[in-house]
Amino acid sequence: MKKKRRPTLRQWCTEVELIDVSLNKQYWSMEIGLKYDKKKIAKLEKQSLKLSEYFLKKFDEPKELIDICIAGIAGAKTYRLSIKFKEDRYKKIRTNKYKFNKQPVSWNTWRQFAAKATDKQRKEVFDTFIKLTPKITPIIKEKFETNKKIYAQYGTDALSMYLRDHQIKAKPLIKILKILRDKSKKTFKKQFQYYSKKILNKKPEYYDDLYFVRNAIFKDMIAGFKKIDGIKQIKKAMREMGLNPNKIKVDTANRPKKYASPFCYPIKVPTDVRLSYKPENPLNDANSMFHEFGHGIHESSIDKNLPYWIRNVSSMGLAETFSTFFEHLMTEYDYLIEEMKFEPEYAKKLIRRINFMKLFGVSFYTGNSLFRIAYWKENLKFKDCNKRYAKELKKSMGMKIPGAYWQLHHILPSSLMYVPSYMVAEIQQEKIKNKLRKKYGNKWWKSKQAGKEILKLMRPGMNSEAADFSKLTRKDINNYVKSITRKI
Ligand SMILES: [Zn+2]
Numbered sequence: 001m002k003k004k005r006r007p008t009l010r011q012w013c014t015e016v017e018l019i020d021v022s023l024n025k026q027y028w029s030m031e032i033g034l035k036y037d038k039k040k041i042a043k044l045e046k047q048s049l050k051l052s053e054y055f056l057k058k059f060d061e062p063k064e065l066i067d068i069c070i071a072g073i074a075g076a077k078t079y080r081l082s083i084k085f086k087e088d089r090y091k092k093i094r095t096n097k098y099k100f101n102k103q104p105v106s107w108n109t110w111r112q113f114a115a116k117a118t119d120k121q122r123k124e125v126f127d128t129f130i131k132l133t134p135k136i137t138p139i140i141k142e143k144f145e146t147n148k149k150i151y152a153q154y155g156t157d158a159l160s161m162y163l164r165d166h167q168i169k170a171k172p173l174i175k176i177l178k179i180l181r182d183k184s185k186k187t188f189k190k191q192f193q194y195y196s197k198k199i200l201n202k203k204p205e206y207y208d209d210l211y212f213v214r215n216a217i218f219k220d221m222i223a224g225f226k227k228i229d230g231i232k233q234i235k236k237a238m239r240e241m242g243l244n245p246n247k248i249k250v251d252t253a254n255r256p257k258k259y260a261s262p263f264c265y266p267i268k269v270p271t272d273v274r275l276s277y278k279p280e281n282p283l284n285d286a287n288s289m290f291h292e293f294g295h296g297i298h299e300s301s302i303d304k305n306l307p308y309w310i311r312n313v314s315s316m317g318l319a320e321t322f323s324t325f326f327e328h329l330m331t332e333y334d335y336l337i338e339e340m341k342f343e344p345e346y347a348k349k350l351i352r353r354i355n356f357m358k359l360f361g362v363s364f365y366t367g368n369s370l371f372r373i374a375y376w377k378e379n380l381k382f383k384d385c386n387k388r389y390a391k392e393l394k395k396s397m398g399m400k401i402p403g404a405y406w407q408l409h410h411i412l413p414s415s416l417m418y419v420p421s422y423m424v425a426e427i428q429q430e431k432i433k434n435k436l437r438k439k440y441g442n443k444w445w446k447s448k449q450a451g452k453e454i455l456k457l458m459r460p461g462m463n464s465e466a467a468d469f470s471k472l473t474r475k476d477i478n479n480y481v482k483s484i485t486r487k488i
Contacts (some may be wrong), residue, residue, distance in 0.1 A: 004353075006058060009059065012055060013307065013308040013309075014053065015051060016048070016051050016052075016308065017268070017308055019044055019047050019048050019051065020048070020268075020312075021268045021272075022040075022044055023041065023044045023045070023048065024265065024266070024267045024268070025039050025267060026040060026044070026095070027041075027267050028266075028267060028274060028276075029074070031258070031263070031265070031276065032251050032253070032255065032258050032259070032276050033255030033256060033257035033258035033259075034255070038196070039341075041079075041163050044075070045076045045079055048072060048076055048375055049072070049073055049076035049077065049199075049310060052069035052072040052073045052076070053069075053073060054072075055069045056069050056070070056073075056154070056408075062307075062309060064309045064310070064314070064462065065220075066311045066379055067090075067156075067161045067165070067314070068309055068312075068314060069155045070150075070151065070156060070161065071282050073150060073154075073313075073341075074150040074151060074321065075147065075276075077150055078143055078150075079322075080149055081103060081139065081142055081143040081146065081403065082414065083128050083371065083444060084139055084141045085136065085140065085143060085259065085413070088108065088135070088210050089107045089136055090107060090108055090133040091106075091108055091434070092132060092136055093106060093107035093129050093135070093136065093408065094106035094107070094340055095125060095128045095129075096389055097124070097128075098113065098121060098124075099194060100112060100113040102145070105125055106239055107129070107408065108260065110125065110129065111212070111215070111260070113125065113210050114126075114211075114212045114215075115212070115215045115216070119200070119202070121235065122326070122338075123205075123207045125449065126206075126207035126209075127228070129228060129408055130229045130402045130405065131137055132407070133267065133404040133407045133408060134269050135412075135483050136407060137407060138381065140413045141382045143414075144375075144382065144416070145382070145412075147416055151428065153424050155434075158376055158416040158417055159376035159377060159417065160415040162416075162420075165314050165315040165317075165467075166317045166318075166467070166469045167314075167467060167468040167469060167470050168424075168468075168469045168470040169470070170373065172470060173373070173408070174370065174373060175347060175425070175470070176424065176427070176472060176477060177366045177369050177370055177373075177420060177423060178366075178370070178433065179474060179477050180362055180366055180423060180427070180477055180480075180481065181363070181366035181367070181370075181395070181396045182363070183478070183481045184342045184359055184362045184363060184366075184481055184484075184485070185363065185397075185398060186396075187359060188359045188363045188397070189357050189398050191359060192204045192360070192481065194219060195353075195356060196208065199216055199217060201217065204399070206399060206400060206401045206402065207226055207401050208323045209405075210357075210360055210361065210364050213357070213360060214357055214360075215284070216351050216352060217286070217354050217356070217357065217428070218283050219367045219487075220408060221349065221350060221353070222281045222282065222283045224283075224342065224346050224350075225281070225282035225283040225286060226282060228282050228283075228286055228340060229282075229286075230282065230285045230286030230287070230288075230290065231250065231288035231293075232291045233257070233286065233290075233291050233339065233340065233347075234286075234289055234290045234326065234329075235293070235352075236337065237326075237329060237335075237445055238293065238297055238447065238451075239324075239398075240446055240448075241445060241447070241448065241451025241454065242295055242441065242448040242451035242455075243301065243445075243451050243454060243455065244300075244301075245293060245297055245300075245371075245455070247270075247272045247273065247300045248273050248274070248275060248296035249270075249272075249273070249276070249291065250275045250276075250277075250278060250299070251275065251276045251277075252278075252279060254279065255276050256279055258276065259276065260278060260290075261410070262275065262276065262277035262278075262288040262291075262292050263275070263276055263290070264292045264295035264296050264323075266299040266312075266470050269299050269300075269302050269311050269312055270299060270300045270302045270303075270304050270311070270315075271300075271304065273299045273300045275292045275293070275295075275296055277289070277292065283479055286330070286361060287327065287330060287354075290326050290327045290329055290330055291323045291324065291326065291327040292322035292323065293322065293326060293454065294322045294326030294327060295322065297318060297322065297323035297326070297458070298313075298319065298458045299313070299457040300321070301431070301455055301459055302458065302459060302462065303365060303460065304458075305459050307459070308427055309462070310461045311461045311462075311464045312459070312462075312465055313461055313462055314460070314462060315421075315462065315465070315467050316417075316418050316425075316426050317420070317421040317424045317428070317467075317469055318420035318425075318462070318464060318466060318467045319425075320421050320422055320425030320426075321419070321425040321428045321429050321430075321432070321466050322457075323425075324425050324426055324429045325429040325433065325454070326430060328429060328430075328433070329445060330350070330351075330354060331351045331358075331483075332442075333351060333353060333356050333426075334350070334442050334443055335443075335445060336350065336351070336442075348488050351488050352488060354485070355483075355485070355488075357486045358484040359484050359485065361422065362426075362481075362484070363396050363397045363425075364393075364396070364397060365419055365420075365422050366396045366423060367389075367393040367395065367396030367397060367431055368392075368406070368409070368412060368419045369390045369393040369419045369420035369423055370387055370392050370395075370410075371385075371392040372394075372412065372417060372418075372420070374392070374418065375388075376390060378418075385403070385406070385408070386402075386403030386404050386407075387403055388403070389403040389405070389406045390403030391403075393405075424469045424472065426480055427472050427476050427477055427480045428466055428469065428472065428475070428476075430468070430480040430483050431472070431479070431480075432454075432457065432466065434479060435453075436450045436453065436454075443455070
């Protein structure tokens with residue numbers, strides 16, 4: 001019998017990527033509410049698992065692939081738990097007392113319901129859902145603990161891998177988060193009081209969460225966006241910078257089972273990158289399209305000749321750097337006046353409110369991040385998580401919020417790390433933008449040269465300079481806080 005030859009690294013990558021692409025297509029269909037094949041997913045997940053295990057047995061490098069394979073194994077072994085968690089959350093977090101589209105309000109329709117409900121109804125649903133969290137606690141616990149065990153088998157944990165991806169150690173990351181938190185807290189509290197009085201005519205309360213306020217605060221500004229087509233605008237801006245957004249495919253259909261929030265999904269980097277969104281209102285749509293197209297242009301600009309593990313961005317901080325970079329175009333005064341043709345007062349009001357929401361995000365997400373880091377770093381017991389979460393939010397937001405809320409969040413219970421990425425990415429994108437402003441002026445988005453510089457940061461995938469978050473300094477954090485608290 002002829003002995004089977006061990007595949008080269010290149011052959012292994014080709015094989016793994018083929019499976020990735022098929023799997024991505026299935027998950028994409030699932031997320032946009034089309035038919036998908038559960039059997040096929042199971043088969044592909046199994047193949048992917050085998051290939052990852054094979055790699056860890058037979059190869060010692062590249063180091064990046066070792067981490068990717070461990071994460072892949074954990075993912076393949078827990079994907080059923082992830083699907084079950086989503087199903088459980090839909091079935092168990094619901095109340096018959098209130099209806100949305102003639103159906104009991106469930107976790108999936110909670111935000112849409114909250115946008116239209118009275119203050120009392122909103123509080124009631126919030127309290128009910130908090131009370132119902134013990135029904136989903138076992139599945140979240142199982143998911144986290146199974147992952148913990150799998151990572152431990154390979155002598156690592158989710159935090160260590162996350163830190164390696166972001167080229168930063170735990171201590172400096174915690175320091176960045178704490179500086180950011182402490183610098184923003186006072187202004188946040190003051191502004192939260194102000195906007196709460198102005199918009200809701202009451203004091204801020206625990207059930208006025210980021211996702212509710214984010215909708216409420218822009219309500220009286222939506223009419224100003226009537227003529228704005230977010231997709232057209234962001235594509236135009238990108239083209240003027242010499243970038244090519246045409247390769248990004250967008251799915252705008254409104255299917256009942258489609259995931260409600262907009263997202264970017266790279267099927268194959270850089271040749272097949274897709275976006276999905278359900279139209280809400282032109283203001284929110286523009287905001288999310290600026291963000292998602294930022295992801296899209298990043299993924300589709302990566303050099304196709306790079307090896308698999310450098311092309312497929314594994315650092316969420318790097319991914320969010322480019323999405324927030326483009327999202328922040330909507331806080332550039334000159335851009336709003338010249339490109340969106342807004343009146344000066346309207347533009348200023350919009351910037352002030354977007355910046356307040358960024359500040360809200362900092363207060364909320366620094367707390368989320370420090371909680372998540374503590375879970376891994378301090379080996380928190382699952383039963384102590386709620387208490388710790390409440391403590392971190394009290395520190396970051398200055399409010400008492402029920403600790404079980406983290407289990408109802410859309411990222412915290414389903415992702416092992418992720419949340420600090422938003423924070424480091426926000427600081428990183430402001431750092432990049434500051435450089436562009438100095439070189440090309442306040443209208444940097446009109447400069448092809450500025451576009452070239454961005455492309456230079458996007459093209460190398462994981463080898464990008466912007467992937468190194470250890471280089472963020474106190475000054476960079478200060479500059480970011482200044483940018484979102486500036487008077488305008
Ligand atoms: Zn994003």
